[in-house]
Each structure stands twice: as structure tokens, then as C-alpha cells.
Amino acid sequence: VNVQFNxxxxxxxxxxxxxLQYGDGVFRTALIQDGRMVDRDAQLARLAAxxxxxxxQFDRDLLEREIDALIPTHARAALRISxxxxxxGRGYAxxxxxxxxxxxxxALPAYDGAYWTRGVDVGWSKVxxxxxxxxxxxxxxxxxxxxxxxxxMPADRQEMLMCDAEGRVTCGTRTNLFLLIDGxxxxxxxxxxxxxxxxxGKLVELARRNGMACEIGLISPDEVRHASEGFxxxxxxxxxxxxxxxxxxxxxxxxxTQTLMQHLNHPWSGA
Amino acid sequence: VNVQFNxxxxxxxxxxxxxLQYGDGVFRTALIQDGRMVDRDAQLARLAAxxxxxxxQFDRDLLEREIDALIPTHARAALRISxxxxxxGRGYAxxxxxxxxxxxxxALPAYDGAYWTRGVDVGWSKVxxxxxxxxxxxxxxxxxxxxxxxxxMPADRQEMLMCDAEGRVTCGTRTNLFLLIDGxxxxxxxxxxxxxxxxxGKLVELARRNGMACEIGLISPDEVRHASEGFxxxxxxxxxxxxxxxxxxxxxxxxxTQTLMQHLNHPWSGA
Numbered sequence: 001v002n003v004q005f006n007x008x009x010x011x012x013x014x015x016x017x018x019x020l021q022y023g024d025g026v027f028r029t030a031l032i033q034d035g036r037m038v039d040r041d042a043q044l045a046r047l048a049a050x051x052x053x054x055x056x057q058f059d060r061d062l063l064e065r066e067i068d069a070l071i072p073t074h075a076r077a078a079l080r081i082s083x084x085x086x087x088x089g090r091g092y093a094x095x096x097x098x099x100x101x102x103x104x105x106x107a108l109p110a111y112d113g114a115y116w117t118r119g120v121d122v123g124w125s126k127v128x129x130x131x132x133x134x135x136x137x138x139x140x141x142x143x144x145x146x147x148x149x150x151x152x153m154p155a156d157r158q159e160m161l162m163c164d165a166e167g168r169v170t171c172g173t174r175t176n177l178f179l180l181i182d183g184x185x186x187x188x189x190x191x192x193x194x195x196x197x198x199x200x201g202k203l204v205e206l207a208r209r210n211g212m213a214c215e216i217g218l219i220s221p222d223e224v225r226h227a228s229e230g231f232x233x234x235x236x237x238x239x240x241x242x243x244x245x246x247x248x249x250x251x252x253x254x255x256x257t258q259t260l261m262q263h264l265n266h267p268w269s270g271a
Numbered sequence: 272v273n274v275q276f277n278x279x280x281x282x283x284x285x286x287x288x289x290x291l292q293y294g295d296g297v298f299r300t301a302l303i304q305d306g307r308m309v310d311r312d313a314q315l316a317r318l319a320a321x322x323x324x325x326x327x328q329f330d331r332d333l334l335e336r337e338i339d340a341l342i343p344t345h346a347r348a349a350l351r352i353s354x355x356x357x358x359x360g361r362g363y364a365x366x367x368x369x370x371x372x373x374x375x376x377x378a379l380p381a382y383d384g385a386y387w388t389r390g391v392d393v394g395w396s397k398v399x400x401x402x403x404x405x406x407x408x409x410x411x412x413x414x415x416x417x418x419x420x421x422x423x424m425p426a427d428r429q430e431m432l433m434c435d436a437e438g439r440v441t442c443g444t445r446t447n448l449f450l451l452i453d454g455x456x457x458x459x460x461x462x463x464x465x466x467x468x469x470x471x472g473k474l475v476e477l478a479r480r481n482g483m484a485c486e487i488g489l490i491s492p493d494e495v496r497h498a499s500e501g502f503x504x505x506x507x508x509x510x511x512x513x514x515x516x517x518x519x520x521x522x523x524x525x526x527x528t529q530t531l532m533q534h535l536n537h538p539w540s541g542a
Contacts, residue, residue: 002341002375002376002377003373003374003375003376004337004341004373004374004375005284005285005288005371005372005373006284006285006371006372007333007337007340007372010285013276013277014276014277014281014285015375017276017291018418019290019291019292019294020288020290020291020353020355020373020412021290021298021351021353021412021414022294022412022413022414022415022417022418023290023293023294023412023413023414023415024414024415024418027292029361054415054419055422062278066275066278069278070273070275078361080292080361082291082292084291085418089377090300090349090351090375090377091421091445092414092417092418092420092421092444092445093418093421093422093424094418094421094422100276100277101275101276101277101278102274102275102276102291103274103275104273104274104275104286104361105273105274106273106360106361127405128403128405130401130402130403130406131401131402131436132399132401132416132436134398134399134416134419135401135415135416140415141291141292141293141294141415142293142294142413142414142415143292143293143294143295143363143413144293144294144295144325144406144411144412144413145403145405145406146293146363147289147293147295147356147363147364147365148325148405149363150362150363150364150365151326151364151365153364165402165403173363174362174363
């Protein structure tokens with residue numbers, strides 16, 4: 001196979017890797033703090049589970065050695081780990097299930113910490129997430145819905161909430177959502193659409209361990225109006241309290257959100 | 272941004288291109304015959320329309336010069352043209368809408384011609400296509416559903432038909448479908464799911480120009496049983512008459528399919 005990129009010939013495994021052709025792979029984004037990967041075990045466990053869901057094999061020891069070689073010099077950064085099914089000629093059907101490893105280190109936006117403190121304005125995206133139980137929850141590389149929704153985000157919003165095609169509130173473009181409704185912390189079920197972030201799983205555990213009622217369930221846009229506080233979260237930003245959601249205004253952070261932020265001990269809490 | 276692929280440092284635009292991160296791009300696969308791209312205008316027009324649907328810009332003159340430089344030495348081959356949104360740092364929101372150009376030349380499988388002559392056995396995929404009107408029809412790079420369906424194709428089938436989540440028969444894993452039902456040639460509407468191939472558009476025109484009744488419409492699995500013949504198609508294979516579809520058996524090629532194959536004048540017809 002003869003490959004050319006912007007007019008230049010290209011060779012090697014990279015030119016054939018199936019992330020490039022079909023988005024055939026999975027990824028995780030982790031926070032690097034003081035040369036260490038925050039929540040490393042939880043991140044790698046989720047990467048492994050998502051890979052298995054797509055029948056993708058990878059050499060975990062090798063990946064960990066590459067991570068160890070890359071991150072110690074970074075004081076604070078974002079690490080994106082992608083596994084991409086190895087190329088095996090033309091066509092959708094994969095001949096092999098091994099994966100290539102792609103590691104990307106990037107700077108964190110300065111505003112991530114500021115929004116932790118002062119909260120965010122959130123809107124509703126017009127892009128509806130397709131219902132696909134075979135892929136829901138997996139952090140795979142087919143992310144055009146999130147790209148479309150992010151592209152349409154107004155400048156005065158920091159995040160947009162997305163519903164699925166059947167009207168269930170699902171997640172933000174790059175975050176998971178938690179709402180306090182009738183005294184219970186609820187985060188949307190992701191078995192039909194959406195991405196199950198590491199931070200979402202961590203916060204569900206953290207809330208329950210600290211005696212808060214926390215449920216994974218269906219949330220309709222109507223129920224959102226009954227919430228008394230809420231936040232969005234991911235591995236990099238930690239928790240962003242929601243200050244405004246459309247016409248709704250909430251304390252940011254609300255009392256329960258504040259308690260969770262204290263328990264979380266995220267780097268931003270000391271920033 | 273610091274990028275590493277299988278342990279090796281990587282730089283340049285290629286390491287950042289968004290096909291790799293999000294499947295943020297579009298593609299076309301064209302047949303190269305005697306150093307020329309078959310149906311070049313139709314292919315590039317569809318590439319341009321799909322790019323526009325994702326707000327992707329590209330320099331068509333530059334792309335055409337690169338194609339001209341690459342293909343003349345190839346007697347018969349598959350050319351995959353991908354446009355991938357240029358990288359612009361971390362995150363779903365694109366900072367720019369220009370695209371990188373990726374050209375890949377590959378050999379055609381020998382069996383493509385054989386199935387033109389003797390027809391194919393087709394099954395029903397258990398993978399349902401998600402309903403997503405914002406992306407339906409577009410030949411974009413988010414193709415995990417096709418990868419899953421191809422991976423599960425039994426060895427004694429040459430193609431699998433896919434329904435969308437609401438039960439509409441939509442397309443094959445890598446082909447479009449035509450059925451002759453009550454004397455009318457029908458191909459599924461693709462406004463909710465599926466990929467609108469160049470060959471599908473060409474055959475609709477060809478059928479109508481030759482006085483055949485040809486419609487784009489909804490097809491239920493139940494209606495398929497009333498079909499008297501059918502075929503799948505794409506740019507590389509041309510037409511593959513369906514010999515068996517599950518428990519159904521059809522003449523392959525049927526009379527109308529045979530007439531279309533004669534009009535199509537595809538390279539396989541002389542192979």
C-alpha cells in the first residue's frame with residue numbers, strides 16, 4: 001500500500017493505523033501532576049475495558065513503560081493515550097486485533113482552574129446523540145457528534161449538555177453531568193449513548209463512600225428543572241460547578257458540590 | 272504538543288491531524304483503471320459535498336494535482352482519498368477548518384470480479400445502525416459500526432445487510448442495496464443512517480435514463496421478502512448480484528440487474 005500525506009510519501013505502521021481510517025480505537029485523557037499520572041490505575045482499567053469491548057488487544061506492560069518514559073518531566077499537563085487497531089490492508093474487516101499506541105502530551109488551558117472556583121455557564125446543544133447500545137459508554141475514537149456540538153458552542157458558554165435522540169439528558173460535549181434532585185445526586189445512565197469518564201466513576205464512588213445518596217439513572221430535561229445544584233466533570237477539569245444552565249441559576253458551588261470538591265482533592269483545589 | 276507512536280517520537284501535521292483523534296474527516300474510495308480514476312467528477316463532487324456538510328475546507332486544485340501525480344502508473348487499483356481536519360491542539364472544538372489530504376493506493380481483491388459474475392451470499396447483520404440525521408449519508412471517518420459488522424461477518428457470506436435502530440433496511444457494511452419490488456427498483460433512503468455511495472447515485476441515474484422505474488424509499492425487512500431480485504454495489508465492486516439473502520434465493524443476476532450491468536460498463540464486465 002502506497003500512502004501520501006499532503007503530497008509527501010509516508011510509510012510505517014503509522015500510515016496504516018486504523019484510527020486514521022475508521023476511528024477504530026479507544027482513548028483516555030489523564031491529568032499529569034508533578035510528573036505522575038493522576039488516578040493511573042482507574043484510567044488504565046477503563047482503557048483496558050473499552051479496548052476489550054471493541055476486541056482490541058494491547059500490551060499493558062509496554063504501554064506503561066512508554067508512559068513512564070514520557071511523563072516524569074511534566075509538572076502539569078494533559079496526557080492522551082490512544083489505542084488504534086493496527087492496519088491490515090484496505091477494508092472495514094480487521095485482519096488483526098493488536099493495537100498501536102499513541103501518546104500525546106499537551107498543555108492544560110489556564111481557565112480550567114478558574115472555572116473550578118467560579119463555576120460555568122452551560123447551554124443545551126442542538127446536536128442529539130445517536131442511540132447506539134453497542135458503543136455507548138465506550139470512549140472510542142468516533143467523536144464527530146462531540147466535534148459538531150463543540151463547534152456550535154456559543155462563546156459565552158463553557159460547556160453544552162447533550163440529549164440523546166430519545167430525549168434523555170446524557171452528558172456534556174467533553175464532561176459528565178451530576179445533578180442534585182430531591183436530595184439525591186444523580187448522573188445519567190450511559191447504556192444508550194455518551195461517554196463514561198473516569199472522573200464520573202470516581203465521583204460516584206466518592207459520594208457513596210461519604211454517605212451521600214448517589215444514583216445512576218435516566219434524567220429528562222424536565223427533571224433538570226427540579227435540580228437544586230449541579231456540576232460537570234472530567235479528569236482534567238475535576239469539577240466545574242454549574243452557575244447557569246439555560247434560564248436556570250444555581251449556587252456554584254452548591255453545598256453538596258462543595259463537599260465533593262473538598263473530598264476530591266483535585267490539583268485545582270490548591271491552585 | 273509532544274507525540275509518540277509505538278514509543279517513537281513523531282512530529283509534523285500528520286501527528287496532529289484530527290482523523291487520528293476523532294475521526295474528524297471524510298473519504299471516498301475510487302477505482303483506478305488504466306492509470307485513470309473512474310467517475311472522477313462524481314467522486315470529487317461527493318467528497319466536496321461531504322466536506323461541506325462537516326464544515327471542512329480543502330483545496331480541490333491541490334488535491335487534483337496530487338491525484339494526477341499518484342495514479343498514472345497504476346493499471347488497476349483502489350484509491351482512497353481522505354480529508355482530515357487539521358490539528359489545532361487538544362479538544363473537540365476545531366480552531367481551524369482546513370483539511371489535510373491523505374491518499375492511499377491499494378490492490379483490489381481478486382474476488383471482486385468473480386462475484387460480479389457468480390453473485391454473492393448475503394446475511395443480516397446484528398449490528399444496528401444508530402439513527403443520526405446530522406451525519407447520515409455522509410461518508411465520514413466514524414465507521415466503528417461498519418467495523419463491528421464486518422468483524423462479525425460469517426466466512427460463508429460476502430456481505431451483510433444492516434438495518435437502522437428503527438428497523439429500516441439501510442445498506443451493506445461496505446455497499447449500497449438495490450431491490451426489485453413489484454417491478455420498481457428501490458434503494459433505501461439514507462437520511463437517517465447509512466453511507467451514500469457514488470455508485471448508488473450513478474445507478475439511480477443510469478436506471479432512470481434507461482427507462483426503469485427507480486425510487487429512493489423506505490424498505491422494511493418484511494418488504495425484502497417481496498423482492499424478485501437484488502444487488503449490492505460500490506465503486507470498486509461495481510454490482511454484485513445477490514444470489515441468497517438469508518433464506519431467500521434469487522436469480523443472480525436477475526433480468527433487470529443484468530441490463531443495468533450491461534449499461535454500467537464497469538471494468539469487471541470485460542474481466
